[in-house]
């Protein structure tokens with residue numbers, strides 16, 4: 433399939449806005465199409481409000497942010513994009529009609545994915561031109577933070593379309609779950625609906641309030657579910673013998689049964705109880721406030737899970753590893769004069785990096801210099817596999833000099849000079865320049881120590897890594913030594 437540089441969105445409501453924010457964050461341009469012109473303002477606001485949470489998800493080097501354009505001409509959008517994600521209302525006939533229309537305009541190799549929560553892909557592709565490129569790509573709100581996307585094929589869908597879509601979704605940081613068989617509600621909504629039905633029954637029968645039912649999840653199963661699903665957790669519930677014992681012990685309950693298959697009637701009284709209960713839980717906080725709270729903890733949870741390389745944390749870890757690899761590959765493509773400091777890292781100052789003085793925030797400098805160091809590591813053989821084996825250089829000292837203002841959208845590059853190195857340590861000197869005029873805007877120094885992370889002690893680097901590092905050190909020894917190298921802090925005139 434074609435490389436996705438531009439994503440087309442069909443329908444720009446809650447879900448369309450989430451797709452736009454996620455795709456743009458990872459460098460994909462977006463053409464958003466909606467029948468209502470007023471949705472342009474809405475989607476721009478929605479992308480802006482997703483930005484703070486997305487920006488805090490990872491500090492790995494990102495490509496320049498994608499651009500957003502808006503149109504009410506669905507067919508024009510379809511002609512210009514590499515992948516289409518449909519997010520119009522959940523009505524089968526409307527989706528069938530619009531998908532058929534748009535398929536007449538999108539080139540044959542453009543995948544068309546539907547965000548449908550429960551409709552079947554075989555029904556959606558019925559009237560389309562090239563129905564083999566229709567898939568269901570079902571995301572979860574907020575699309576910009578939750579990595580899950582369910583991929584479902586219809587009877588006419590080509591296997592290659594599923595694989596191509598999975599590749600694109602993975603590229604924008606998602607976990608592509610391939611659903612084996614199309615069923616109404618796919619996998620997740622079917623599971624969610626079972627829980628939802630029980631909630632409605634218990635509120636209806638006065639068994640519990642909405643708050644109590646939410647507490648029954650968030651203090652217990654909800655915490656487990658973030659990293660282990662019901663099946664793995666029940667395997668643990670069976671003790672040493674695992675799932676077999678669990679089924680033996682709790683199997684009879686399934687016959688009683690505890691749960692009900694039909695949802696209760698949505699009477700006015702039940703609707704009132706649900707609305708009043710959730711309003712009481714909100715405690716006067718607006719939807720926006722609650723969204724910010726939700727976004728903040730969703731980011732924090734994924735970062736914690738990353739430490740355990742599990743669930744959504746494993747997805748984040750893999751994404752970051754790829755982003756670092758790509759940054760290293762971009763640097764490797766830049767022609768290098770071996771007798772000059774190495775140009776290791778290029779970046780552009782993103783809107784979310786700027787502080788209240790309209791300058792790049794202080795803490796972004798160590799991040800950028802750190803990304804340059806990471807690129808150097810990869811060039812000398814210290815990559816993800818190396819770190820996974822338990823070895824890594826640790827920073828033991830760092831100094832930064834801020835020399836000139838850096839503002840939003842400034843393109844920057846970093847060069848690195850190896851001032852010293854032995855079997856266990858190295859001393860690096862970095863210069864950060866503005867691309868447009870080569871102005872030196874900051875310098876930094878790192879002293880690093882090579883560590884066996886499991887043994888928690890410093891150890892020599894392997895001979896091949898040392899050889900590559902020492903070769904750079906020898907070439908850089910001939911370069912002029914930076915005047916301020918090794919200088920401590922002082923109030924003396926500089």
Ligand SMILES: NC(=O)c1ccc[n+]([C@@H]2O[C@H](COP(=O)([O-])OP(=O)(O)OC[C@H]3O[C@@H](n4cnc5c(N)ncnc54)[C@H](O)[C@@H]3O)[C@@H](O)[C@H]2O)c1
Pocket residue numbers: 442443444445446447448465466467468471506518519520521522523530547548549550570571572573
């Ligand atoms: N909201 C969720 O939590 C959620 C989660 C996952 C999937 N989905 C699915 O995503 C889809 C969209 O849901 P939503 O919540 O974003 O809905 P929404 O009502 O917020 O947005 C739908 C948008 O589609 C636009 N639209 C209507 N007709 C159109 C047409 N003919 N052409 C172009 N645009 C048109 C509307 O103007 C609106 O902006 C649905 O299929 C839904 O099942 C929703």
